[in-house]
Amino acid sequence: MSNLVVVQKRNYVGVLTLNRPQALNAIDDVLQNQILDVLEKWKFDSRIYIILINSSSERAFCAGGDIRKIADLVRSGKKQKGLEIFKYNYVLANYILHYSKPIISVMDGITMGGGIGLGAFATYRFVTERSILAMPEVMIGLTPDAGSSFLFQNAPGFSGLRAMLTGQRFNGNTAIKLGFADYMIYSSELELFLQKLTELQPNEINFFLSTYKQSYEFDNKTLKQIADIYQASSVAKIIEKLRKSKYNWAVCDFKTILKACPFSLEVTYRAWHLKLPTQEAVLTRDLLLVSHLIQRADFLEGVRAAVIDKDHNPKWNQAPISESEINSCFDY
Template sequence: MDFPTTDGEDLIRVRPLKALWHIELNRPRVLNSLSLAMVRQLARVLDAVQQNPQVRCLLITGSGPKAFCAGGDIKWVALQVRSENRAEAEAFFHEEYALDLAVHRSSKPVVVVAHGVTMGGGLGLAAGADIVLATETTHMAMPETRIGFFPDVGSTGWLYAKCPAGYPEYLALTGDDVLGFHAVRVGLATHAVESYRLPDVLRALQDAAPALTPERTTAQKELFELMASVTRPEAIPVDAATDTWVRSYFDGVSSVPELLENLSQCQMQSRLCEGVFRRLSERSPTAVALTLALLKVQRGRPLEEVLAMDERVARWIIQHHDFWEGVRARLIDKDNRPRWHPARYEEVRSFGPLDPFLQNPPGQEQARRPIK
């Protein structure tokens, strides 16, 4: 089944393979980034899967060799805000987060093949899956602070449930890349498999789907047993030195200026410190400080509350100077010279505790719709 838009483009493709339904994101020219129409189509298919008793498992992949999903179409969002069509931009976040929650709450197990670029909203889809397959081409990151945005899709909550100590703060604040099978090491993927073996893995999944228990928790255990026989746990790398460094500098970090001061004086892994110091210095101070405040507030909260806060924060930050400036500099003009305001971390408001609940400017606040 294809889901064409009015211009005839098939944004997603659905292949009902008896007990296994396969969704393929189909915008390869833009690394399968999510549009509002695409989110809506995905939500319809996910709902159909929940209603169909013959479906025992859902598989989600990306079209083309380069990406599973590079995230939400943030350039489109920025242009909507710029043209004063804020309602469409807000609808995108509301419906994207509702889709992410629906994946987490699916009654059927979900498998994601995180082949190639898997960032932002792509990680949001993968985060709710039972099985996330990383290949040697996998390239994961939450790079939003680089464009004056923040790591959303619930990540400031679920990173703590998936990653070793220090990595939630490290990944969210720096936006640094996680490559290949390291995605399994840091908790963003569950299994490692070489890309040439994916057809075999997917055939095994299709063959096993009809016998899966029609209850997600038990079916997840059955899928893990299957994956143990067709993936390569021995390929998952070990990097104790980096893990220790991340834990030492990022676990429980209290403020961005303090973090920068520590990085500027570090003796352990000095090249890592210098690189992270430089990258943090290039990012929007407002976005990074806001991200740290969210990490502190969202940790341990129910996912519904995390996503509801994300929606409030998204409505606030898309009106901030740094959001348009970041999108302009990185995605439109591509001069890579954003002019942040304020430009120094010491000048950024504290956002503590997310004051005042990140409401929109007076006269623009709207009633918050519940994430369903």
């Protein structure tokens, strides 16, 4: 079995480095099991006080689940096996959230899908100037998952709904504004940061980490503009508001949202408004929604356009969407 994680014990710090760079550390069953095996052992290692999860690649922390593999399984009639890959991401996110020792995640580079679940539910969530976070699932016929809608629903105003419906990429500063991270560090400082961290005693670590904490926030004007557009009674009304808007960002949003899967937009809009109280509840709902969405032709078409042919010109199902179709996705 290949080593998809590199493990180090450095003083009181356990360092777990994701090492599947050719796949941007996309999470499959093998990578998930290796991560869980290491973390489970470190639970009972009295020498390890804190865990740091990073990547061997400067390009990506973790790009999420292996979407191409999922699509191949669905296409060959193995939908349940495809769904299992989503489960790997969700189990990992829940495990990280409830882990008994503090975890530092360094979301340096691309962090999407299950990568959000792995990094954004850690105790200390770091981003860098190279961080690119996103949940672009509406662009492939899915909906933001891996527990991300729990963060989006708690983001200021309607900023989370906007990010979900547009699948927008956001940098480290915006990740902090949206509630996906709390700490900022320059990528050039990461090696020195780790060196200093491993020289500390446990009672010194929290203060050391606090020096990197940031409190970037959306200004009230921006939040009001976003609410002017996204506080609407339907996706259609949001799109109409975007079409008429003179805000520069809204013009970009309009072009982007028109590329998204119409059915995914409806499901995502509903999911954001049906706010759930815990991450566990959101993860359960995510699996339910995904189980429906991967069975739709839009999913395979979205993956074809975005991942396989990369023409970014999906031919979505344009049939009218009924309320009962949307409701069925939320029926347990």
